[in-house]
Amino acid sequence: MSDQSVSDIGRDERIKETSRLRKALVRPELGSICGAILVFVFFLLVARDSGMFAVDGIMNWGVVTAQFAIIAVGACLLMISGEFDLSVGSMIGFSGIVIALLSVTWGLPMWFAILVAFAVAMSIGWLNGYLVIKTGLPSFIVTLAFLYILRGLTIFIAISTTNKTIIGGVRDAAEGDWLAPLFGGKVLKGLFVWLADIGLVDTFVAGNLAGQPVVEGIPMLIVWAIALIVFAHILLTRTKFGNWIFASGGDAQAARYTGVPVNRVKILMFIFTAFCATVFATCQVMEFGSAAADRGLLKEFEAIISVVIGGALLTGGYGSVIGAALGALIFGVVQQGLFFAGVESSLFRVFLGTILLLAVILNTYIRRMITGEK
Amino acid sequence: MTEPIIQMKDIEKHFGAVIALAGVSMDVVPGECHCLLGDNGAGKSTFIKTMSGVHKPTKGEIFFEGKPMNFDRPRDAIAAGIATVYQDLAMIPLMSVSRNFFMGNEPTKKIAGLSFFDHKHANDVTMEEMRKMGINLRGPDQAVGTLSGGERQTVAIARAVHFGAKILILDEPTSALGVRQTSNVLATIDKVRSQGVAVVFITHNVRHALAVGDRFTVLDRGKTLGTAKRGEITPEELQDMMAGGRELATLEGSLGGTV
Ligand SMILES: Nc1ncnc2c1ncn2[C@@H]1O[C@H](COP(=O)(O)OP(=O)(O)O)[C@@H](O)[C@H]1O
Ligand SMILES: [Mg+2]
Numbered sequence: 001m002s003d004q005s006v007s008d009i010g011r012d013e014r015i016k017e018t019s020r021l022r023k024a025l026v027r028p029e030l031g032s033i034c035g036a037i038l039v040f041v042f043f044l045l046v047a048r049d050s051g052m053f054a055v056d057g058i059m060n061w062g063v064v065t066a067q068f069a070i071i072a073v074g075a076c077l078l079m080i081s082g083e084f085d086l087s088v089g090s091m092i093g094f095s096g097i098v099i100a101l102l103s104v105t106w107g108l109p110m111w112f113a114i115l116v117a118f119a120v121a122m123s124i125g126w127l128n129g130y131l132v133i134k135t136g137l138p139s140f141i142v143t144l145a146f147l148y149i150l151r152g153l154t155i156f157i158a159i160s161t162t163n164k165t166i167i168g169g170v171r172d173a174a175e176g177d178w179l180a181p182l183f184g185g186k187v188l189k190g191l192f193v194w195l196a197d198i199g200l201v202d203t204f205v206a207g208n209l210a211g212q213p214v215v216e217g218i219p220m221l222i223v224w225a226i227a228l229i230v231f232a233h234i235l236l237t238r239t240k241f242g243n244w245i246f247a248s249g250g251d252a253q254a255a256r257y258t259g260v261p262v263n264r265v266k267i268l269m270f271i272f273t274a275f276c277a278t279v280f281a282t283c284q285v286m287e288f289g290s291a292a293a294d295r296g297l298l299k300e301f302e303a304i305i306s307v308v309i310g311g312a313l314l315t316g317g318y319g320s321v322i323g324a325a326l327g328a329l330i331f332g333v334v335q336q337g338l339f340f341a342g343v344e345s346s347l348f349r350v351f352l353g354t355i356l357l358l359a360v361i362l363n364t365y366i367r368r369m370i371t372g373e374k
Numbered sequence: 375m376t377e378p379i380i381q382m383k384d385i386e387k388h389f390g391a392v393i394a395l396a397g398v399s400m401d402v403v404p405g406e407c408h409c410l411l412g413d414n415g416a417g418k419s420t421f422i423k424t425m426s427g428v429h430k431p432t433k434g435e436i437f438f439e440g441k442p443m444n445f446d447r448p449r450d451a452i453a454a455g456i457a458t459v460y461q462d463l464a465m466i467p468l469m470s471v472s473r474n475f476f477m478g479n480e481p482t483k484k485i486a487g488l489s490f491f492d493h494k495h496a497n498d499v500t501m502e503e504m505r506k507m508g509i510n511l512r513g514p515d516q517a518v519g520t521l522s523g524g525e526r527q528t529v530a531i532a533r534a535v536h537f538g539a540k541i542l543i544l545d546e547p548t549s550a551l552g553v554r555q556t557s558n559v560l561a562t563i564d565k566v567r568s569q570g571v572a573v574v575f576i577t578h579n580v581r582h583a584l585a586v587g588d589r590f591t592v593l594d595r596g597k598t599l600g601t602a603k604r605g606e607i608t609p610e611e612l613q614d615m616m617a618g619g620r621e622l623a624t625l626e627g628s629l630g631g632t633v
Contacts, residue, residue, distance in 0.1 A: 238490045240480035247477050250466035257428075257460055258478035259449035317468045371467045371519030 028311030028319050031362045032326035035309060035355065039330050043337040052340040055192075055201045056214045065332025066225035067280060069325050071299055072306035073228045074276030076324035077236060078269040079307050082249030082316030083132060083139040085273045087124075088303055090150035092296025095121045095281035097154050100167035100291035103174070111179035118278050124150070125274025129267035139270075147300070155293040171289040183224075183279070184286025186217030221283040225325075228276060233321040245269065249316030305352060306331060309359040313367055330355070376403045377440065379572050380425065380456070380541055385434035387420050394420040396596040397434070402541060407563060407573040409583040411616050412593035418576045419460075421593065422543045425574070426458045427451035452478070457534035458543040465526045467519030471511055472500040474518050475533050503532045507562060524555025531562050535571060542566060543574040548582050560586050580612045592616055 043052060051057045071088055078085055095117040102113035128146055132139045158165050174180035195201040196213035204210050236242040247255035248262045255262050277296070285291045306327035312319025335348050378401035387395040394417045402408045412418050423429045425436065427445030436443040438454060445451045448458075465474050472493070481492040481499075497514035504511050507528050509521075518526060527547045534542050544563070548556045563586050567573050577583050583590060584604075591601040592615040599615045 234490075238493075240482055240489070240491050243473055243477060243480050243491060246469055246473065247466055250468045254460075254466050255477065257448060257458060259447075259452045260478045261449075313468075317466065367468070370517045 028363075028366070029323035029326060030311065030366070031359055032310045032323045032330065035330050035359075036326045036333075039333050039337070043333060043341065047337055047341040050340040050342075052337060055195070057340065059215050059218075061332045061336035062222055063219060063332075064336050065329050066219075066222040067284075068302060068306055068328035068331045069225040070221070070228055070276050070280045070283075071273075071303040072310070072324040072328045073225075073232045073321060074269075074273035075300075075303035076307045076310065076312060076319055076321050077232055077245060078273045079304070079312050079314070080236065080249045080316060080319045081245045081266050081269045082252060083129075083266055083269065084143060084304065085125075085128060085270060086140065086143040086300045087128065087146035087150055088273060088277045089296040089299035089301075090147050090154065091121055091124065091274055091277040092281045092284070092299055093293055094124075094150045094154045095278040096285045096291035096295050097158050097167065097293055099282060099285050100170050101157065101161060104167055104169045105162055107173075110174045110177035114179050114183070114282055117282065118275065121274045121278040121281075122271045125271040126267060128274075129270030132270070133263045133266060143300075151293075158293045165293040166290055167292075168290040170285050170291065174286060180286060181220070183220055183282040185220050187220065187223060189217035192217055219283075219287070221287070224279050224283065225328075228279070229321060229325045236321055241265070246317055249318075251317070302331065302352075305356050305359075308363065309355060311359075311363060311366070313363055314360070318367065318370075327359075376405070378403050378437075379439060380443075381437040382421075382425060383435045383437070385421065385424055385431045385436070387417075387424055387429055388432045394596055395424070395431075398593065398596070398598045400591045400598065400601060402572045402574055404540070404572045405567055405570045406588040407567050407575050407586050409587035409590045410574060410576045410593065411578060411580065411583055411590060411612065413578060413616055415595075416593040416616075417596040418593055419545055422458065422545060422574060422576065425451075425541075426456050426543060449478075452537075455538055455540035456543070457537065457539035457541070458545065459527065459530040459534060459547060460545050465518040465521075465530060467517065469518060470515045471504070471518055471521070471529060472496045472514035475500045475503070475529065475536075479537050499536070503536055504529065507532045507565075508558070522555060524551045524558050527551070527559050528562050531559075531566060535566050535569065539571060541572045541574065543576075545576045546578070547575075548577060548579065556582065578616065580609050580616070583612070584609055 052061070071092075075085065075088065098117040098120055099110075099113045102108045102116055103110045124146065128139070128143055131137070131142045135142070155165055158167065171184075174184060192201055192213040192215050196203050201213045201215055203213055236245060244255070244260045244262075244265045247258075247260045248265045252262045277299075280299075281291075281296070284295065307319065307324045308314065309327035309330060310320055310323025310325070312324065331352075334351055335345075338345055338348055338351075381399075381401040383399050384397045385395055385399070386393070386397055398417070398421055400408070400410070410418050410421070420429065424431045424434075427448045427450055438456075443454075445454070466477070469477070473496075476496045476499075481495045482489045483492040483495070484490075500514045501511060509525050509528060518529070521529065527544075531542065531544070531547075547559050547563075551559065560582065563573055563575060567586075575583065575587065588604050589601055590604075590607060590612060592599045592612065594616070602612075
């Protein structure tokens, strides 16, 4: 069929031509695109001379953005499929302790510790999903229970085995391991040496690192974030399974009637969320060289807020991975930007709350435009 | 007369203490529109859900193309060619017409060994099918939420037929529609039937049933009162059977036969 005939069909005198503007407006990412532009303009104006936009400054907020993005991607697909996971933060603390306990305290190989952490966390993700599907309870309640259960277990396990809530020595345990660099390593080191040589990146002037670039390379954390964003975006928009994710969250019953395996989709999304939380945890443990039982506090909410800023509806069935990633970018830039600008960091929370409200109001409006509700 | 494509024999369905169906039989032949009539709560929806694999009957037998049928999931029934358009849940408003049209039947294409949703194919087919049914879309990405109720039903019917439905079950497709939209849906039913599809049309509106029906089965409180052929029964008799021959006789008098 030619494009000509397609556009001819579209004529109906009673349907107002949708303006380009309106069409552009009705996209989930709109709010986060505007937000990201605003945030960059703002910090370019107030913090340009602070080093925020030098290579090491960019790396600083880039890492924070990547952290937000990794958990936001999981939360995004899960929310579009119609569910929440409030246990993400606790899962981060839990996975970290599992890795440190197995590798440092019990002396098992690091790769084994990491794989066990993934297996256990993803099983808990499965259990979250299974309970939500089987009990028919809101995922809000089921995962709230796991927020407490996992956090409590994490602290209990850490204390009862090591008498501490922090387990250090992870770097030594990861020495020479084949899997650990996938989470704790850095890539493109040569590029930064070269950038330093041509003077685009500063070098350390003193200490035992003197002469080396201030940015050693791109942390795997950022590579993971980009990979997860690309993977999730393609999965959601370009695959059959992506259509099932939208359908499951849009109207689970209608989706079931057309043969979409809604339960499987939702449970897989819980598992994927747990996977993302464990990626976060593993990268963090490798970076800090330690695991702590209180890591990941409030992360679930930051993930959900990123997703909502990205235009997803809390009720499911609508949203965008790119939007969620932009939400994470807004967070990363603002949190670190306030630091660069020398502003009291507690204001970050004020900002979070405000932008959440604005985003939800905008989303509600966009939803009405799409569905034609009044 | 052709062989029935589906035969339901003495179907019973209990939900705990509620007996929704107490032994209902009916059959449908290809190319006919078989109307299932009955008041609210008569068990019409429950009955067709046993036909489409949503509910397992508590008792009774179902023969599909002559063989005993035992579908575990709606997906199996759909695969066999039994498609249902539900009164309450046909489409997902937030999703585009094209995504809805292919929901559960997504076309894929391989790129580098991986399987991707073929949006171009989906969009082209959706526009073409909608044009055939007389719906002018702004574009395949138009959200279903912006369509009228009748248009949504038509999309759902076109979808089912496109995916090779041999039996099309319509659960009260006209009950929430205005006059013009209703006549569009009835015309759609007629088109589909003439393609040899067996249509099961559920309604509690006798006039809608008589406009397109070939045979009529009336349900009352989980029981069937038998099946009548077109021409063998008057609108008044049908109306009477639907009310279980109870209060309508008296109502008729006071309303002057307008019901
Ligand atoms: N899932 C269910 N659980 C319990 N009772 C049900 C269920 N589905 C239907 N019923 C009951 O079965 C009876 C028939 O309902 P239904 O088939 O929806 O009627 P109709 O479609 O003819 O209006 C009603 O009394 C209804 O309350
Ligand atoms: Mg019904």
